Amino acid sequence: xxxxxxxxxxxxxxxxxxxxNNGISVLRRIKMRETLIVSNRGxxxxxxxxxxxxxxxxxxxxxxxxxNGELALKPAxxxxxxxxxxxxxxxxxxxxxxxxxxxxxxxARLQKT
Numbered sequence: 001x002x003x004x005x006x007x008x009x010x011x012x013x014x015x016x017x018x019x020x021n022n023g024i025s026v027l028r029r030i031k032m033r034e035t036l037i038v039s040n041r042g043x044x045x046x047x048x049x050x051x052x053x054x055x056x057x058x059x060x061x062x063x064x065x066x067x068n069g070e071l072a073l074k075p076a077x078x079x080x081x082x083x084x085x086x087x088x089x090x091x092x093x094x095x096x097x098x099x100x101x102x103x104x105x106x107x108a109r110l111q112k113t
Contacts, residue, residue, distance in 0.1 A: 046073075
Protein backbone atom coordinates (compact mmCIF):
# COMPACT_ATOMS: atom_id res chain seq x y z
CA UNK A 1 0.00 0.00 0.00
CA UNK A 2 1.16 3.48 -0.75
CA UNK A 3 0.54 5.77 2.23
CA UNK A 4 1.53 9.41 2.04
CA UNK A 5 0.74 12.84 3.35
CA UNK A 6 1.02 16.16 1.58
CA UNK A 7 0.52 19.61 3.04
CA UNK A 8 -0.25 22.92 1.38
CA UNK A 9 -0.14 26.22 3.26
CA UNK A 10 -2.88 28.65 2.25
CA UNK A 11 -2.81 31.90 4.19
CA UNK A 12 -3.07 30.96 7.84
CA UNK A 13 -4.52 27.54 7.11
CA UNK A 14 -2.79 24.31 6.24
CA UNK A 15 -4.58 21.86 3.98
CA UNK A 16 -3.58 18.27 4.62
CA UNK A 17 -4.37 15.53 2.15
CA UNK A 18 -3.75 11.91 3.10
CA UNK A 19 -3.23 9.55 0.17
CA UNK A 20 -4.16 5.90 0.13
CA ASN A 21 -3.44 3.86 -3.02
CA ASN A 22 -3.06 6.99 -5.18
CA GLY A 23 -6.44 8.41 -4.10
CA ILE A 24 -7.23 11.21 -1.67
CA SER A 25 -8.58 9.59 1.48
CA VAL A 26 -9.03 12.61 3.78
CA LEU A 27 -8.77 16.35 3.25
CA ARG A 28 -8.54 18.46 6.40
CA ARG A 29 -8.14 22.15 7.05
CA ILE A 30 -6.14 22.83 10.23
CA LYS A 31 -5.63 26.22 11.83
CA MET A 32 -1.89 26.76 12.11
CA ARG A 33 -1.65 29.55 14.68
CA GLU A 34 -3.23 32.70 15.96
CA THR A 35 -1.54 35.79 17.42
CA LEU A 36 -3.29 37.07 20.53
CA ILE A 37 -2.73 40.23 22.58
CA VAL A 38 -2.47 39.95 26.36
CA SER A 39 -4.43 42.67 28.16
CA ASN A 40 -3.00 44.70 31.04
CA ARG A 41 -4.93 42.30 33.34
CA GLY A 42 -3.21 39.25 31.80
CA UNK A 43 -6.26 38.18 29.79
CA UNK A 44 -6.50 36.82 26.25
CA UNK A 45 -9.52 36.23 24.01
CA UNK A 46 -9.70 32.86 22.31
CA UNK A 47 -10.78 33.16 18.65
CA UNK A 48 -14.37 32.02 18.04
CA UNK A 49 -13.46 29.33 15.50
CA UNK A 50 -10.98 27.73 17.95
CA UNK A 51 -13.56 27.82 20.78
CA UNK A 52 -16.14 26.21 18.51
CA UNK A 53 -13.72 23.53 17.31
CA UNK A 54 -12.80 22.59 20.89
CA UNK A 55 -16.33 22.91 22.32
CA UNK A 56 -15.42 25.76 24.66
CA UNK A 57 -18.58 27.75 25.50
CA UNK A 58 -18.96 30.82 27.73
CA UNK A 59 -18.38 29.73 31.32
CA UNK A 60 -16.44 26.61 30.30
CA UNK A 61 -13.37 25.63 32.29
CA UNK A 62 -10.01 25.20 30.55
CA UNK A 63 -6.66 23.84 31.66
CA UNK A 64 -3.48 25.74 30.88
CA UNK A 65 -0.05 24.26 31.44
CA UNK A 66 3.52 24.98 30.45
CA UNK A 67 5.40 22.51 28.27
CA ASN A 68 9.03 23.20 27.45
CA GLY A 69 8.57 26.97 27.44
CA GLU A 70 5.21 26.89 25.62
CA LEU A 71 1.65 27.22 26.86
CA ALA A 72 -0.84 24.44 26.21
CA LEU A 73 -4.54 25.18 26.61
CA LYS A 74 -7.23 22.47 26.55
CA PRO A 75 -10.88 22.06 27.60
CA ALA A 76 -11.47 20.77 31.13
CA UNK A 77 -14.21 18.62 32.60
CA UNK A 78 -15.82 19.94 35.77
CA UNK A 79 -17.44 17.53 38.19
CA UNK A 80 -19.81 18.70 40.88
CA UNK A 81 -18.70 17.72 44.37
CA UNK A 82 -21.23 17.48 47.17
CA UNK A 83 -20.32 18.23 50.76
CA UNK A 84 -21.93 16.33 53.60
CA UNK A 85 -22.24 17.32 57.23
CA UNK A 86 -20.91 15.14 60.03
CA UNK A 87 -24.53 14.57 61.10
CA UNK A 88 -25.48 13.22 57.63
CA UNK A 89 -22.52 10.86 57.63
CA UNK A 90 -23.31 9.63 61.15
CA UNK A 91 -26.94 8.99 60.13
CA UNK A 92 -25.85 6.96 57.08
CA UNK A 93 -23.40 4.97 59.20
CA UNK A 94 -26.12 4.11 61.73
CA UNK A 95 -28.56 3.11 58.96
CA UNK A 96 -25.91 0.83 57.39
CA UNK A 97 -24.94 -1.01 60.60
CA UNK A 98 -25.26 -4.78 60.53
CA UNK A 99 -27.19 -6.65 63.17
CA UNK A 100 -25.31 -9.31 65.12
CA UNK A 101 -27.12 -12.05 63.16
CA UNK A 102 -26.23 -10.47 59.79
CA UNK A 103 -22.60 -10.08 60.82
CA UNK A 104 -22.42 -13.74 61.97
CA UNK A 105 -23.99 -14.99 58.67
CA UNK A 106 -21.55 -12.93 56.53
CA UNK A 107 -18.51 -14.09 58.53
CA ALA A 108 -19.61 -17.72 58.23
CA ARG A 109 -19.91 -17.37 54.42
CA LEU A 110 -16.46 -15.74 54.20
CA GLN A 111 -14.84 -18.55 56.18
CA LYS A 112 -16.26 -21.14 53.74
CA THR A 113 -14.54 -19.43 50.82
